[in-house]
Amino acid sequence: MPPSVKRFLTPVAIVAAGLAMIGALVAVSGVVSVRASSGHWAITRWFLSFSMARSVSTDSLDVTVPETLDDPAMILRGAGHYQTGCYACHGNPTTPHPRVAAAMLPPPPYLPDVTAQWEPEELFTIVKHGVKMAGMPAWPTEARDAREDEVWAVVAFLRAFPGLSESEYRELVWGDLEEGRAALSAAGIERAHVQTCVRCHGVDGNGRGAGAFPLLAGQSREYLAASLRAYASGGRPSGMMEPIAAELTAAEVDALAEYFAAQTPRPSEPRSPDGQAIARGALIAREGVPARHVPSCIDCHGPGKAVENEEYPRLAGQPAWYLVTQLELFASGARAGTERANLMHEVADTLTEDQMADVAAYYAAVPAE
Ligand code: HEC
Ligand code: HEC
Ligand code: HEC
Structure with missing residues (x-):
């Protein structure tokens, strides 16, 4: 290192070490309060919410918003989870500020008051990743990257939330x-x-x-x-x-x-009957895809046959989005946790995206049995 640079850096290093020492002493002394009850100074509050907004905005740059955010099925699914995972902190139209959560610092806002400030991709980032040191949790599964579909369902609900009356909210969630x-x-x-x-x-x-x-x-x-x-x-x-x-x-x-x-399945109503997709899917379900060594699905999943093993699920009447999502989870290896999941990893891995969509359209259109 040239001597002139060295002459410059030495005092900088001394000052930095001094500041670190003072910082350590302040922390050790305990004078920095962590009391939620003492609130933040106005400047600290501004700085924290400014840096949160900047971080969320940067994290959202590569997020692509799905086209289905107004789908009633997604809104209903998101509403169901809101009651499980969000209500206790963020409230509902009857109790917008639950008392215990209102004593947090920062206090969780009543979301219909604030969601208009955020783009859908920013809401997605907040719900998927949470907010550090604020008490806002990340999406509660370790495989969050595999379950972005669930996070989007919550975003779909958050967008519908401000327009809901107390009774509409109750009907949707309960x-x-x-x-x-x-x-x-x-x-x-x-x-x-x-x-x-x-x-x-x-x-x-x-x-x-x-x-x-x-x-x-x-x-x-x-x-x-x-x-x-x-x-x-x-x-x-x-x-x-x-x-x-x-x-x-x-x-x-x-x-x-x-x-x-013990409940009786109700016949399903296909939501967007695309006859050709259903016909292609029926062929896959019956015969598999011999060229790609995909086995027939019917032997294990029905319909029309006694399912061979009680641990094999029936697929007839399941919603198409659900079937496609599960096939993708098997294909990526994310869905496991049972003794039989490995049977599906190979099957799903060899199906193309179009084949997944076709076979899902077929099973969604078969009346549940
Ligand atoms: C907030 C809404 C919600 C509640 C409440 C809920 N579920 Fe679910 N359940 C779901 C969703 C969404 C899925 C699909 C999850 C997935 O993609 O893996 C699911 C999937 C399931 C599955 C797997 C179905 C299959 O075909 O593999 C079972 C079993 C299940 N739930 C049972 C229950 C039971 C029992 C309870 C009550 C103790 C319950 N659920 C409460 C939303 C809910
Ligand atoms: C344990 C309490 C807690 C739970 C549970 C919780 N949050 Fe939060 N959330 C917070 C807190 C605290 C903040 C404020 C963060 C901040 O201002 O820095 C927050 C902030 C947010 C924000 C940003 C709002 C704004 O303008 O500051 C959104 C959106 C949000 N939460 C959505 C949700 C959703 C959706 C769920 C459920 C999936 C959820 N939260 C669950 C505590 C919680
Ligand atoms: C050898 C038997 C077998 C064959 C063949 C098979 N599956 Fe499966 N499948 C299973 C088993 C077992 C599970 C449940 C695994 C688990 O829960 O871990 C399953 C689960 C599924 C699920 C998730 C269902 C739910 O309710 O969550 C879907 C979707 C699925 N299979 C689609 C297919 C399709 C499409 C085919 C044909 C291309 C196929 N399977 C062929 C055994 C099979």
């Missing part, structure tokens, strides 16, 4: 909760927060219309229970189902699986 509670109590499932499965899956396990949720009605007990255990272990990634499944006792898993398996 559905037929009272009827569902009575039915689940009769089936021996007593804990109130566990009974809330019916908010999303419907009292009879056929979902809440609009194809927002997978059907549970008519699946086998074995498959339903294995799925709940897979979510609870984190092996099957879903920020919507993992927190719910992780709270269930083993006895509740069995009782819930038995309850939903």
Whole structure:
């Protein structure tokens, strides 16, 4: 290093070391308060929210907004999760500022008051990654990159939220909760927060219309229970189902699986019947794709045959988006967590995107059995 540079750097290094020492002393002395009760100075508050907005904006540069944000199924799915994962901090039209959360620093805002300030891709970034040192959690599954579809469903709901009245909100988020509670109590499932499965899956396990949720009605007990255990272990990634499944006792898993398996599936209504896609999908389901060594789906999944093994799910009547999403999760290896998931990794890995869409269109159009 030339001597002139050295002469310049030495005092800089001494000053930096001095400042670090003072910083350390201040921290050790405990005079910097971490009390949430003491609030922030106005300048600190401004600096924190300015840097948060800048960070969110930069993180959102490469985010692409899907075209489906007004889809009622996405809004319904996002609304369901809002009650599980957001309400306790961000409130609802009846209680916009829950008391405990209002004592946080910063206090979580009532979202209908603030969402207009954010672009959809910024809301996505906030909900996916959370906000450090503010108490705003990241999306609650470790495989967040694999479940961006779920984050978008919440963004779809956040955009619809400001226009909702108290009763519209209640209908969207709670559905037929009272009827569902009575039915689940009769089936021996007593804990109130566990009974809330019916908010999303419907009292009879056929979902809440609009194809927002997978059907549970008519699946086998074995498959339903294995799925709940897979979510609870984190092996099957879903920020919507993992927190719910992780709270269930083993006895509740069995009782819930038995309850939903005993419900009668309702015939499905295909949402956008594309006859040609359905015909191509039917061929794949029946014969597989011999050129790519994809086996027939029907032997394991029906319809029209007794499903060979109780741990194999029925696919008939499931919403197309759900089937495609699950095939993508298998193909990327993100969905695991059961003894049989490996059977699907190879199948899904060899299907092209178009083939996934076709076979999903077919199964979505077959009446659930
Ligand atoms: C444990 C409490 C908590 C939970 C649960 C929570 N948040 Fe937050 N959230 C916060 C806090 C605190 C902030 C304020 C962050 C800030 O201002 O720096 C925040 C900020 C936000 C913001 C930015 C709003 C603004 O203008 O500052 C959005 C959007 C948001 N949260 C959405 C959600 C959604 C959607 C969920 C559920 C998936 C959720 N939050 C769950 C505490 C929470
Ligand atoms: C907030 C809405 C919501 C609630 C409440 C909810 N679920 Fe779910 N459930 C979903 C969504 C969304 C999926 C699809 C998740 C995925 O993509 O893996 C799902 C998937 C499932 C699956 C897997 C279905 C399949 O075909 O593999 C089972 C089983 C299940 N839920 C059971 C339950 C039970 C039991 C409860 C109550 C203890 C419950 N769910 C509560 C939204 C919900
Ligand atoms: C050898 C039997 C077998 C074959 C063949 C098979 N699957 Fe599967 N599939 C399974 C099993 C087992 C699971 C459940 C795995 C788990 O839960 O971990 C599953 C799960 C699925 C799921 C997720 C269902 C849900 O409710 O979440 C979809 C979608 C699926 N398969 C599509 C297909 C398609 C499309 C084909 C044909 C191209 C196919 N499968 C061929 C055994 C098979």
